[in-house]
Amino acid sequence: MSVQYHYIARRLHSLSGLIPVGVFLLVHLFINSFVLKGPEAYNQAVELLNSSAVTPWLEVFLIGIPIAYHGFYGLWVTYVSKTNMFRYQYFRNWMFYLQRITAVITLIFVLWHVYVLRIARIFTGTEMTYDIFHQWASNPNYFVIYIIGFLAAIFHFANGLWAFAFSWGITIGPESRKIWTYICVLIFVVLGIAGINILTAFK
Amino acid sequence: MKEVLLKIKRQDNPQTKPYWEEFKVPLTPKMNVISCLLEIQKNPVNVKGQQTTPIVWDCNCLEEVCGACTMIINGIARQACAALVENLTQPIVLQPLTKFPLVRDLMVDRIKMFENLKKIRAWVPIDGTYYLGPGPKVSQSVQEKVYPISTCMTCGCCMEACPYVNNKSNYMGPTAMAQVYLFNSHPTGAMEKEKRLDAITGDGGIADCGKALNCERVCPKEIPLVSIIGELNRQTTFRSFSRWLFK
Numbered sequence A: 001m002s003v004q005y006h007y008i009a010r011r012l013h014s015l016s017g018l019i020p021v022g023v024f025l026l027v028h029l030f031i032n033s034f035v036l037k038g039p040e041a042y043n044q045a046v047e048l049l050n051s052s053a054v055t056p057w058l059e060v061f062l063i064g065i066p067i068a069y070h071g072f073y074g075l076w077v078t079y080v081s082k083t084n085m086f087r088y089q090y091f092r093n094w095m096f097y098l099q100r101i102t103a104v105i106t107l108i109f110v111l112w113h114v115y116v117l118r119i120a121r122i123f124t125g126t127e128m129t130y131d132i133f134h135q136w137a138s139n140p141n142y143f144v145i146y147i148i149g150f151l152a153a154i155f156h157f158a159n160g161l162w163a164f165a166f167s168w169g170i171t172i173g174p175e176s177r178k179i180w181t182y183i184c185v186l187i188f189v190v191l192g193i194a195g196i197n198i199l200t201a202f203k
Numbered sequence B: 001m002k003e004v005l006l007k008i009k010r011q012d013n014p015q016t017k018p019y020w021e022e023f024k025v026p027l028t029p030k031m032n033v034i035s036c037l038l039e040i041q042k043n044p045v046n047v048k049g050q051q052t053t054p055i056v057w058d059c060n061c062l063e064e065v066c067g068a069c070t071m072i073i074n075g076i077a078r079q080a081c082a083a084l085v086e087n088l089t090q091p092i093v094l095q096p097l098t099k100f101p102l103v104r105d106l107m108v109d110r111i112k113m114f115e116n117l118k119k120i121r122a123w124v125p126i127d128g129t130y131y132l133g134p135g136p137k138v139s140q141s142v143q144e145k146v147y148p149i150s151t152c153m154t155c156g157c158c159m160e161a162c163p164y165v166n167n168k169s170n171y172m173g174p175t176a177m178a179q180v181y182l183f184n185s186h187p188t189g190a191m192e193k194e195k196r197l198d199a200i201t202g203d204g205g206i207a208d209c210g211k212a213l214n215c216e217r218v219c220p221k222e223i224p225l226v227s228i229i230g231e232l233n234r235q236t237t238f239r240s241f242s243r244w245l246f247k
Helices: A005-037 A039-050 A055-079 A091-124 A130-138 A140-167 A174-201 B033-042 B111-119 B140-150 B157-161 B174-185 B189-199 B214-218 B225-245
Strands: B003-010 B019-026 B070-073 B076-079 B092-095 B102-104
Touching: A005 A039, A005 A055, A005 A140, A005 A174, A005 B225, A039 A130, A055 A091, A091 A140, A130 A140, A140 A174, A140 B225, A174 B225, B003 B033, B019 B033, B033 B092, B070 B157, B076 B157, B076 B214, B111 B174, B140 B174, B157 B174, B157 B214, B174 B189, B174 B225, B189 B225, B214 B225
Parallel strands: B003 B092
Antiparallel strands: B003 B019, B070 B076, B070 B092
């Protein structure tokens, strides 16, 4: 039989959300968490990352391309769905809808975030230091945008973990699905608190 | 005399525009939606007193076994025969299913589901040129597990509630997935297990499931569709990897 491109594309989309995009989200949070120890610790961590010759390659192949695939193929997947959460008001149906809403919010946020802080930097040559983020975070408008973008991203990640386990046939029965739901909620809460603390530390 | 108020979405043919028409019928004990429609058929006059055409709908068994009278009743897809007037808020709003081509009024063409059953080979292959003897026994535990699936009447409730069954997507829907599971569980049917799994890793296959999980909630036969899709997800994962790694 022919190669099942459609199936592979969908499953790669599911996988890419966790590896590498989801893992990168966690690494990103971890590196930013150095700010909790003060501006110097943060600047050192960023400097260490940027001092490797492999970093730009990782940024393109392990982060950029997978995010682009996950994001734009995901937009298509969202487009072909027909939501009905008002008619069928079930918990998972709402999660289904929120997963797609947060997907669009996250994609717009990430495009803006990457353009302003990474791509524009190539042209201007500014070094990424605590001071620059401090300026951003001190502006209440940008701070709110960051909070929304961040919460959308981790909601999408946590609920995506739930969906990943189902799509790959890991959680099958109702009991395992329920327990995994609780764990995913916990992941969302823990990452949410951590992220908001980190964002506030930049203020 | 007590009356039942019905608000029905009508459409004369697939090319014309739909319109709403209201009817009042006398309430009789134990009345269901079908008997309301029969009352309208006897006297096709709407609430404005205008003579109109009787409502067209599909029905057959009248005991929630055939699935033919599935329609959207007060917003939810279900069987009209099993929808008792005493349990419904009035006006009772009737609409045709939206995921299938409309024929007229409340009647839709559900052949799509039959075509899907052909795609996934929803049968036990026993055709031969000679007597094949009795088939293998099916264990009690397997029988108990798959019996609910065999009660599927392809009514289309799960298709109606599924966000990925629509004009833009080719998804075959939960009903076809359940039948893959049913026929793969049968010892003789299992001889074509790989063919069925390959059919649902193709276009419109299992990967299109968006995990809204409405299907199980609306299924009138309470078939555990989510667990079935979950288990097929595992089987297609292994199947697709082994297809590739053993190449």
